[in-house]
Amino acid sequence: MTEFFISNLQDFWHLTGFYNATWEHFVMLAVGLFFIWLAIKKDFEPMLLVPIGFGMLIGNIPFNTEAGLEIGIYEEGSVLNILYNGVSAGWYPPLIFLGIGAMTDFSALIANPKLMLIGAAAQFGIFGAYMVALLLGFEPDQAGAIAIIGGADGPTAIFLSSKLAPNLMGAIAVSAYSYMALVPVIQPPIMRLFTTKKERLIKMKPARAVSQNEKIIFPIIGLLLTCFVVPSGIPLLGMLFFGNLLRECGVTTRLAKTASNALTDIVTILLGMTVGASTQASQFLTAETIGIFALGFMAFIIASSSGVLFVKLFNLFLPKSKKINPLIGNAGVSAVPMSARISNNLGLEYDPSNYLLMHAMGPNVSGVIGSAVAAGVLLGFLA
Amino acid sequence: MKKKLSTILLIMVACVGVATAQTRGALRINEIMVQNENSVVDDYGCRSAWVELFNSSYAPLEISSVYITNNKDVLNVSDAQERKKMMYAVPLGDVNTKMPKRQHVIFWADGQPTRGTFHTNFTLTPGQDNWVGIFDASGLNVIDSITVPASLLANTTYARAIDGKDNETNPALTWEVRDNLTPTSYITPSSNNIITDSNTKVETFKTQDENGFAMTIMAMCIVFSALLLLCVCFFVISKIGERISKRNKAKSHGTSVSELSRSEHSDHDSGEEIAAIVMALHEHLDAHDQENTILTINKVKKAYSPWSSKIYGLREVPRR
Numbered sequence: 001m002t003e004f005f006i007s008n009l010q011d012f013w014h015l016t017g018f019y020n021a022t023w024e025h026f027v028m029l030a031v032g033l034f035f036i037w038l039a040i041k042k043d044f045e046p047m048l049l050v051p052i053g054f055g056m057l058i059g060n061i062p063f064n065t066e067a068g069l070e071i072g073i074y075e076e077g078s079v080l081n082i083l084y085n086g087v088s089a090g091w092y093p094p095l096i097f098l099g100i101g102a103m104t105d106f107s108a109l110i111a112n113p114k115l116m117l118i119g120a121a122a123q124f125g126i127f128g129a130y131m132v133a134l135l136l137g138f139e140p141d142q143a144g145a146i147a148i149i150g151g152a153d154g155p156t157a158i159f160l161s162s163k164l165a166p167n168l169m170g171a172i173a174v175s176a177y178s179y180m181a182l183v184p185v186i187q188p189p190i191m192r193l194f195t196t197k198k199e200r201l202i203k204m205k206p207a208r209a210v211s212q213n214e215k216i217i218f219p220i221i222g223l224l225l226t227c228f229v230v231p232s233g234i235p236l237l238g239m240l241f242f243g244n245l246l247r248e249c250g251v252t253t254r255l256a257k258t259a260s261n262a263l264t265d266i267v268t269i270l271l272g273m274t275v276g277a278s279t280q281a282s283q284f285l286t287a288e289t290i291g292i293f294a295l296g297f298m299a300f301i302i303a304s305s306s307g308v309l310f311v312k313l314f315n316l317f318l319p320k321s322k323k324i325n326p327l328i329g330n331a332g333v334s335a336v337p338m339s340a341r342i343s344n345n346l347g348l349e350y351d352p353s354n355y356l357l358m359h360a361m362g363p364n365v366s367g368v369i370g371s372a373v374a375a376g377v378l379l380g381f382l383a
Numbered sequence: 384m385k386k387k388l389s390t391i392l393l394i395m396v397a398c399v400g401v402a403t404a405q406t407r408g409a410l411r412i413n414e415i416m417v418q419n420e421n422s423v424v425d426d427y428g429c430r431s432a433w434v435e436l437f438n439s440s441y442a443p444l445e446i447s448s449v450y451i452t453n454n455k456d457v458l459n460v461s462d463a464q465e466r467k468k469m470m471y472a473v474p475l476g477d478v479n480t481k482m483p484k485r486q487h488v489i490f491w492a493d494g495q496p497t498r499g500t501f502h503t504n505f506t507l508t509p510g511q512d513n514w515v516g517i518f519d520a521s522g523l524n525v526i527d528s529i530t531v532p533a534s535l536l537a538n539t540t541y542a543r544a545i546d547g548k549d550n551e552t553n554p555a556l557t558w559e560v561r562d563n564l565t566p567t568s569y570i571t572p573s574s575n576n577i578i579t580d581s582n583t584k585v586e587t588f589k590t591q592d593e594n595g596f597a598m599t600i601m602a603m604c605i606v607f608s609a610l611l612l613l614c615v616c617f618f619v620i621s622k623i624g625e626r627i628s629k630r631n632k633a634k635s636h637g638t639s640v641s642e643l644s645r646s647e648h649s650d651h652d653s654g655e656e657i658a659a660i661v662m663a664l665h666e667h668l669d670a671h672d673q674e675n676t677i678l679t680i681n682k683v684k685k686a687y688s689p690w691s692s693k694i695y696g697l698r699e700v701p702r703r
Contacts (some may be wrong), residue, residue: 113617120603120610127599134595140588143595206655214617214624221616229609366610373609377602383586 015069020062024281027244031284032056034207036129042095045181047155048272055276068327073277084274086167090162093155094239099264100155101219102256106142108362110214111207112381114314115324115359119366121310122332123374125150125303129295130378136291141165144378146292149176149299151301151371152333155235158275160375162290163383170279171289183338187304191346194308199315200350204324204359212250214282226373228273232383233376240372248347281323300333307332307363309315328360334367409440410449411518412527413487414542414561414576417535418509423489423572425502428621431493432507434515435572438482439547449473450518451490453505457516458525463593467522470497471503472558485590487573535560540570629633 009238013019015023037051039046058080059073073080109115126147140349147166148157157176161169179186219241227234246256272322308329315323327347342361416422424430434451443635452470461467473480477500482488491498494506497644507513516528517643531541544550551555559567561576571578592598633643 068575110621113614113621116587116608116610116614116617120607123606124599124603129603131595134593137586139597140592140595141582141585161387207619209625211628214620217620218617222613222622224607225612225616229612231603310396369613370606370610373606374602377605381598381602383581 002343015064015067015350017062020064022062023055023064023280024285025060026074026340027285028055028060031279032060032154045177047268048071048177049181051269051272052177052276053071055117055273056279057276058228058273059277059279060281060349069149072110073274079273080277083270086267086270087158087274087278088162088166090159090235091262092216092267092274094157094235095267096155096264096271096373097236098239098243098259099261099267100336101240101245102247102260103264104240104244104247104363104365104368105361106218106244107210107366108358109206112219112359112362114184115362116369117314118307118310118324118329118330118332118363119368119370121304121309122329122363123151123370124306125152125299125333126371126374126378128306129299129301132298135290136295136354138288138291142168144382145169145172146295147297148371148378149179149292149365150303150333151374152176152300152303152335152339153368153371155271156178156334156371156375158271159236160378163379167283168288168292170275170284171292171364172296173275174279175293179296179300181299182334183333183335186300187339187342188346190304191267191299191308191327191330191342192303194312197241199312199326199352200347202323203351203354204325204356205209207358207362215248216250217289218246219248222369226369227289230373230376230380232380233372236372236375237369240368251288303333304330304339325354325356328356328363331360331362331364332362332367332370334371336364336368337361339367340364403631408519408526408548409435409438409444410446410526411439411480411543411547412517412529413437413546414571415507415513415515415529416570417507417513417539418537420537420643422538425491425493425496425498429491429493432574434490434503435487436482436490436517436541437487437543438485438548439485439544444482445480446482446488447473447475447477448520449623450520450522451503451515452518453492453507453513453515455514456492457518460583463611464516470518470522471505473502477482487575489573507531509535529558530549536562538563539572542571542576546575549652599654627679654699 015074015370017025032053032055035049035056038044039049039053061147063071064068065072065075070076070078071080072078073084075081086095128147129150130154133146134140134381141164145157145161145163145168148160153158154173158173159170161172165172168337217245222244223238226237230237243256243259246252246259308326310332311324311326311329315326328340328343331343333339335371336363340360340363344355344357345357347354415433417431417432419430422430423433431517436446438446450467450470450472454469456464457469460469466501480500489501491502492505492518493502494504495502496504507515511533513531513533514528515531517526518524519526529541535541540558541558544556544559544562559568561570563570588598603636629640629643633640636643
């Protein structure tokens with residue numbers, strides 16, 4: 001009888017986290033706790049870092065993988081694995097895009113369509129990082145997945161990395177969201193570096209009023225034009241513009257509200273938690289992860305710089321009355337609406353009457369479209 | 384009006400039906416063996432001629448009710464029913480007729496359809512040209528066809544060089560003879576004619592675009608052109624919208640567009656000016672100096688929805 005007790009307790013001991021723990025597990029748990037602390041105490045992207053951080057705790061609790069408990073995120077049939085399917089098969093990010101579309105007002109962009117080009121220019125961050133990633137020895141598909149961090153768009157980064165480099169997805173997602181939270185720290189010095197005081201004081205004409213019909217036509221034309229050019233962007237662009245049509249058509253208010261509130265919240269919870277849980281020590285604590293974080297940082301810098309420099313270049317061809325304040329160039333990276341807010345705050349710093357928010361929202365939302373198009377291009381070339 | 388709309392809707396639904404009926408177009412004849420002496424055997428342990436079909440799409444493909452034949456005379460018969468009688472119909476009700484994406488299926492051309500779904504009612508004849516065609520469910524439209532040359536030897540196959548694909552630059556190279564003698568001429572029943580162990584796109588970029596320069600230029604051009612297209616399109620739309628609103632405004636004022644634009648300055652209704660006027664009036668009139676003590680009651684109208692109605696709730700949601 002005693003032997004029976006001892007052998008069962010011994011078996012149970014072998015199943016516990018204490019028995020199976022390695023130092024890597026504790027490092028990952030510490031990273032998870034750090035993210036939760038950042039989110040709660042420092043208010044860094046709490047909606048994403050709390051689920052990701054807690055997901056890291058869930059995914060890195062040690063257990064006996066040979067016991068056949070079907071509890072791990074990579075074990076087929078486990079609850080976490082079922083939830084993770086949205087990430088691995090790439091259907092969470094398009095649902096988030098549906099919500100983004102339903103939340104986004106494209107008026108600023110429709111009123112001043114030339115601002116769309118700033119959103120395109122900022123995508124240079126993606127391809128600059130792609131070139132450097134190749135130099136560092138990453139394979140072209142891995143380099144593409146890492147480079148998309150420069151688009152400053154979490155769902156796009158997750159979508160593309162799940163298709164091109166699933167093993168790097170955890171590090172890419174965490175890196176993308178971390179830098180998005182750090183946009184207020186990264187962008188202002190770059191904006192100051194590339195602009196003169198005179199340029200920062202440029203006042204832009206208020207945007208014209210946009211009619212309801214234009215707002216309704218935008219998602220339809222936007223979908224047809226962009227997806228005819230880049231069909232591989234259909235999952236992201238299709239849902240983005242669909243969400244926007246729900247918002248603007250005026251007859252699907254309830255659907256738009258659900259897409260922008262309940263649905264987005266549900267998918268954000270599941271996406272964040274499962275991405276966090278997928279960051280296992282064996283794949284996360286590698287030299288590659290350090291490379292990914294460094295490349296992500298560089299991609300953000302290139303993207304912000306190229307947006308600002310493009311506006312300066314653009315201004316050379318514009319009449320004096322229609323000059324664009326280069327402080328809105330940084331908003332070409334998607335990070336909606338954080339980067340537009342930064343443009344506004346910096347503008348106000350130099351001229352308290354110069355409100356740039358609405359102008360910056362134009363390149364900001366075109367950055368969302370631009371990064372989805374860029375993801376489609378990378379997918380088309382490399383998948 | 385409603386009747387007209389319903390008719391248009393019906394026509395559109397019919398068009399959608401026609402469009403979806405054409406999805407079997409992704410089915411391709413991929414490899415054919417006419418004389419099988421020492422190659423693959425069927426479930427009955429018999430060796431007979433075989434035709435390999437390939438689903439060239441990236442979506443599952445249901446091939447039941449597709450027709451297969453080696454009788455080229457069907458092309459001269461215009462009546463669909465007559466045609467169908469001359470061909471082998473892939474029967475309904477077999478789960479195996481649903482082909483997964485980019486997968487193959489073998490039909491045994493043994494003239495014994497009673498042996499199962501994948502045994503046809505015709506045979507292929509060695510030493511002569513063998514035409515094989517597949518038709519859609521209507522029996523009228525050819526999905527794919529090929530003539531296997533009479534010179535094809537025993538235990539060799541006539542196969543596509545690349546699975547499911549035509550060589551567009553040189554159609555003569557689309558099909559080739561496979562004899563199992565060299566690594567590039569393997570006979571591959573139920574598997575890919577070209578076996579790849581890496582992503583060819585990635586390999587191409589790796590060898591031909593080492594520094595990523597070409598990718599950057601191509602991708603940035605595509606991103607720019609997509610957004611430029613959108614930009615131009617909305618520039619035109621905004622101009623049209625502006626013209627229409629001006630015309631409507633002129634109509635309501637009972638004047639012409641040119642007169643209206645002469646009489647009004649374009650910046651008159653700018654938001655900044657309106658805000659400045661309001662601020663000036665506010666300062667001048669010194670209005671609302673007791674604002675903190677003003678109580679305003681607004682009627683709030685909430686849209687009713689049975690989905691969120693409290694009367695259908697089992698209990699009240701606890702609130703702090």
